[in-house]
Amino acid sequence: MTMNTRFEELAQRLAARTQELRGAAALIPSLSIVPVEPARMDYLHRESHCRMIRHIRRRWGMSMQQIIDHACFGLVGIEQLPDDDLIQLHKDLERAQECMLDGVSFEDAGLLRSRYG
Template identity: 65%
Template sequence: MDKGEGNRTARPHLKVVPLAKARGMDSITRDSHYRMIRHFRRHWGPQMQLLIDQACFGVSGIEELADDKLIALHRDLERAMECIRDGVTFEDAGLLRPRYG
């Protein structure tokens, strides 16, 4: 840029600053969710596996789920456990999605 006298101003020294990574779930918390999800599967059987498979559609397993999806699955399994105890179907509780994708 010209200051009017033919002199150019010095170019500003710019540098790229990486965006701060959003803090995700720590490994201990993720492992705790994995253990609880596996516990639900062992204790309550194939009914829970259906919900796990639904949540993991398109990924290789629960370890590949994003933090929010992992937490949502854990909550769904807790809700499913209550449904089994109360005799409410997963369909009536809205736990089963009509289609995948």
């Protein structure tokens, strides 16, 4: 085999490989990011938060109802609150219990905020 023949064979191999790579590049799928919905709380956890909120309301009376009504403004009740808002209400009521024991007003603790301005 002569040197010239070897170069021609090498050139043909390179051309064939280049064609393969160009064809493979065309077959690469186009990927895109699909938005994932945030994980939703399951029924048991939701009901547990609602039950604890009701328990706190029964224990402390109408003063806690003010915080619940504030959180549920425009809704029928706590069952309609989104997951994050339900958890936040539960945290707020636990903090409100501490305020009641320590004699701190809900306004001073930042539990009642103006939603209209």
